[in-house]
Amino acid sequence: MTKLLIADDEPEVIEGISTLVDWENNGVKIVGCATNGEEALEKIRELCPDIVLIDIKMPKLDGLQVIENAKKEGYIFESIILSGYDDFYFAQKALELRSLNYLLKPCKPKEVLDAVLKAKNVLEKEREKEALINRFIEYYNETLPILKERILNEVIFGIRNKEEIEKLFERYNIKLSSGKYCIALAKFDTENATDTYPSSPVKQEAYTLACINLIQKELEDLRAEVFRGRNEIVILINSDFEFEREMMDDILTKVKKIVDERLGLKLYFGVSRWIDKIEKINSCYEQALNALELKFFADDIDILYYEDICLNKNTLLYPIDEEKAIINSLLLCQKDTIKDKVENFINSLYAINTFNKWFIKTAVLALLGSIIKVCHEKCVDLNDVVNSKVFENILKTEKKDLLKASLLSFLNAAVDKIEQSENKNLIVKAAINFIEKNYNKNITLESVAKEVYVTPAYLSILFKRELKINFVDYLHKIRIQKAQELLKNQNLKTYQVANMVGFSDEKYFSQLFKKYTGLTPTQYRESLL
Numbered sequence: 001m002t003k004l005l006i007a008d009d010e011p012e013v014i015e016g017i018s019t020l021v022d023w024e025n026n027g028v029k030i031v032g033c034a035t036n037g038e039e040a041l042e043k044i045r046e047l048c049p050d051i052v053l054i055d056i057k058m059p060k061l062d063g064l065q066v067i068e069n070a071k072k073e074g075y076i077f078e079s080i081i082l083s084g085y086d087d088f089y090f091a092q093k094a095l096e097l098r099s100l101n102y103l104l105k106p107c108k109p110k111e112v113l114d115a116v117l118k119a120k121n122v123l124e125k126e127r128e129k130e131a132l133i134n135r136f137i138e139y140y141n142e143t144l145p146i147l148k149e150r151i152l153n154e155v156i157f158g159i160r161n162k163e164e165i166e167k168l169f170e171r172y173n174i175k176l177s178s179g180k181y182c183i184a185l186a187k188f189d190t191e192n193a194t195d196t197y198p199s200s201p202v203k204q205e206a207y208t209l210a211c212i213n214l215i216q217k218e219l220e221d222l223r224a225e226v227f228r229g230r231n232e233i234v235i236l237i238n239s240d241f242e243f244e245r246e247m248m249d250d251i252l253t254k255v256k257k258i259v260d261e262r263l264g265l266k267l268y269f270g271v272s273r274w275i276d277k278i279e280k281i282n283s284c285y286e287q288a289l290n291a292l293e294l295k296f297f298a299d300d301i302d303i304l305y306y307e308d309i310c311l312n313k314n315t316l317l318y319p320i321d322e323e324k325a326i327i328n329s330l331l332l333c334q335k336d337t338i339k340d341k342v343e344n345f346i347n348s349l350y351a352i353n354t355f356n357k358w359f360i361k362t363a364v365l366a367l368l369g370s371i372i373k374v375c376h377e378k379c380v381d382l383n384d385v386v387n388s389k390v391f392e393n394i395l396k397t398e399k400k401d402l403l404k405a406s407l408l409s410f411l412n413a414a415v416d417k418i419e420q421s422e423n424k425n426l427i428v429k430a431a432i433n434f435i436e437k438n439y440n441k442n443i444t445l446e447s448v449a450k451e452v453y454v455t456p457a458y459l460s461i462l463f464k465r466e467l468k469i470n471f472v473d474y475l476h477k478i479r480i481q482k483a484q485e486l487l488k489n490q491n492l493k494t495y496q497v498a499n500m501v502g503f504s505d506e507k508y509f510s511q512l513f514k515k516y517t518g519l520t521p522t523q524y525r526e527s528l529l
Contacts, residue, residue: 001029002120005049007040007066008082009058013105017053020109021116028116037061044070049077051119053112056083078119082107148172149227156183156234158282165278175223176238182274183284184252185292186215186233189266189302207263208233214262215255222251229285232270232292236281242274245305252303268295268302293357318363319348326367326411327374328453331427333415339408346404364394364407371414374453377430385413427452428466431459432474439478440502445471479503480516487525494521 004023008014014033023030031047034040036059044052044066052070054063061069067079084105103115151168154160160168169176188207212233216226223238235255237243243251248271256267270291272284287306294304322345329337345367349360368390375382393406418426430452435443448471449456463471479501486497498509513521 002027002051002123003031003047003049004028004116005032005034005040005043005047005052006030006054007034007037007043007052007058007063008055009035010055011035013055013082017109017112021113026113026117026120028120035059037063037066040066041069044075044077045073048075050123051116052077052079053082053116054079056081078123080115080119148174148225152225152227152234152236153229155278155281156229156236156285160279162277162279174225176225176236176278178278179223179238179240180242180274180276181278181281181284182237182239182243182248183272183281183288184235184237184248185229185270185285185288186211186235186255186267187231187269187292187295189268207265210263211259211265211267214258218255218258219251232289233267234285236284249303256302266302268292269304270294271303271305273306318366319345322348323367323370324453327370330371330411330414330418331374331430331453333419335412335415338411338415342404342408342411346400346407350400361394361403364403365391367407368394368410371411374430375414375418377433379429380414380417380426382414382417385410385417427454427459428462431463435475435478439475439482440500442502443475476512477516480513483509483513483521484517484524487521488528490525497521 001024006014006017008017014035018030018033028051031049032043034043038060040052040054040058040063041061043049052067054066056063058066063081063083070077080103082103082105103111151160151172151174155165168174188211208228212226212228215233215235216224219226219235219237225234225236227234227236252269252271256269259265259267270288270293272287272291275281275284291304291306291308294301294308322341326338326341326345329341346364349363372382372386390406390410394403397403397406431448434448434451445456445460449459452459454462460471463469463474467474469477483497483501486492486500492500494510495506498504498506501509503509503512510520513519513524517524519527
């Protein structure tokens, strides 16, 4: 219901207006009446009416004074003036006070009702507009953090130029003025907080937002914005001077402590250099990301600085000899030596690929690929060992010891599989498999031994022990068997068949063929007719 206050120094006028109009059915309720100006002003203060129907000439304060004083005090209402004086001054003053109507006494009940309903309609429209604006203001305030986060991400990713950055910062009240800029990226140390860090994505998001809130409060005395980046929390600091490392250590240590105390989570940080151009903030972000990579090499340090990085891009080397040593121990099922050889492999990677985390992880994955290939060639089923978790652990880990442990665990499981295999000698089987595929090439005992990761002498011993034949005789035997198949094709010349099974000398081929079959190639072909 719309609240109406009637103020007139003539009681009969108040009575008439109150009784001669059906206010209730028109959605209006008379909440009070007053017979002088002071009383009217008090009623406005007390009842907060939506519409005030007021006489101009009243004792103590006239109607215009009442309206003017009430509006100065901040009361909001629509006003309708009643007057027995057809005086332009009063009408003009009423317009200045934004009264909706000016009614001359005596006035008919319908005129009063129409004036009040007009005021009611105006009031309702104003309220609808105000409600709409308030909803948008509320929505704006709710989404402002998201808008600011999006803008700040565009800045750190280098999407905005200087002019755009300055305009957007001013529009969205991002208080980063001219001066120096630095970025510290914060990440959760999840590998040391497996019992605390939630597995649910929704809870992870909640923890991240709570962490941002805690950091922002801790840094409220600084010019700083804290927001989500890609996979990190970004702390963008603006200052008139560059912080000394000791000062930055102190700030981030306090942040780390409050997050640990309140959320039970540990943070580590990557810190960029300071710059003095706002449009170059994206370079700070890249530097801070590179600094975070240092965690892979220094897992006991929680504040890592880009200044400490000494990249040498010409040292990306793979320790092939260490790989061969690991595979040799694997094939011989020497669990007691595998641990030391894994240690050598990892240490070599770290020594020659300083601060290049992804090359090191790629190298470990390459080693796993070599191991899987070797086992496959030896018909060892690694399906129970190889799964996405193995590779995921290597890709996710930020610690050298965990990387080493993942690799060692995989190798030990592979050794167990090899030991369980029914094959008596996997090295010999691998050598046979290689010969079957490459008999037509210039292969030797040395080249085959290299493929199966053993010495030529050891391979020769294995052939005699397992197959009761030496390596050369076995190779010749396979080649002559293949030649017998090819000689069935009458269109092939003898020298062609010799070349196709790995012999460059036709005469030598014929001699060996007769040695193993008792017939020359020509005699063998004739025997088929």
